[in-house]
Amino acid sequence: MIETLRRQLGLYDVKIADVDLRNQVLESTNYSGVMVWKIQNYSRRKRESVSGRTLSLYSQPFYTSRYGYKMCARIYLNGDGMGKGTHMSLFFVVMKGEYDALLPWPFRQKVTLMLLYQGMDRRHLSDTFKPDPTSSSFKKPASDMNIASGCPLFVAHNVIEGSFYVKEDTIFLRIHVDTSDIWDVY
Known part of the structure; x- marks a missing residue:
């Protein structure tokens, strides 16, 4: 009988952990089209x-609205492609979402990628692009996520390191998707 109770307790622990994880995800979910990504332990990473x-890290997903596009960011701290070894590369990724059937495709919203400056004068570095509607990166996703699109030469390593872009071994990135012309489906 004691063994049965231990097994039941173990099952309850697993269920509680699952509910806790779901709550953490719900609390950090953003539906505004703007995501601030905090990357700690920059030097080690x-x-x-x-x-x-x-090679790369993915941000948590974020959305343009409650029933909107699902997206995330992908970063290569030591660069990717042309930026490998010299730059931090930052990319935007369109992900498969629950409401994709209701959304217009291809994805056409303007995207701004930004590295936040943590000093007083706020010299943030940014790059803005309008998606190419012919690119497979912005078509309706057939798998979990599309191919990332963005900036292989986002910021040179010598600009980042030893500056206020890294403070207390932490960097902050901001991804902003312009939602001003999105028609809500609900």
């Missing part, structure tokens, strides 16, 4: 990127 251990 950059070393892991240089060594090839962890």
Whole structure:
């Protein structure tokens, strides 16, 4: 009987952990089209990127509205493509969402990628682009996520390191999707 109770307790622990994880995801979910991504332990993560251990990181998903497009960001701290070894590369990713059948495709919203300056004068670095409607990156996703699109030469390493872009071994990125001309489906 004690063994049965232990097994039941174990099952309850698993269920509680699952509910806790779901609550954490719901609390951090953003429906405004703007996401601020905090990356801690920058130095260690950059070393892991240089060594090839962890090439890229994905942000948490965010949305243009409650029933809107699902998106995330992808960063290569040691660069990707033309930026490999010299730059931080930052990309935008359209993900498969629950309400994709109701949304217009291809994705056409203006996207701004930004590295936030943590000093007093707020010299944020940014790049803005309007999606190419012919690119597969902005078509309705057939798998979990489309191919990332963005900036392989986003910011040079020598600009980032030793500056207020990294403070207390942490960087902040801001992704802003212009939602001003999106018609809500609900």
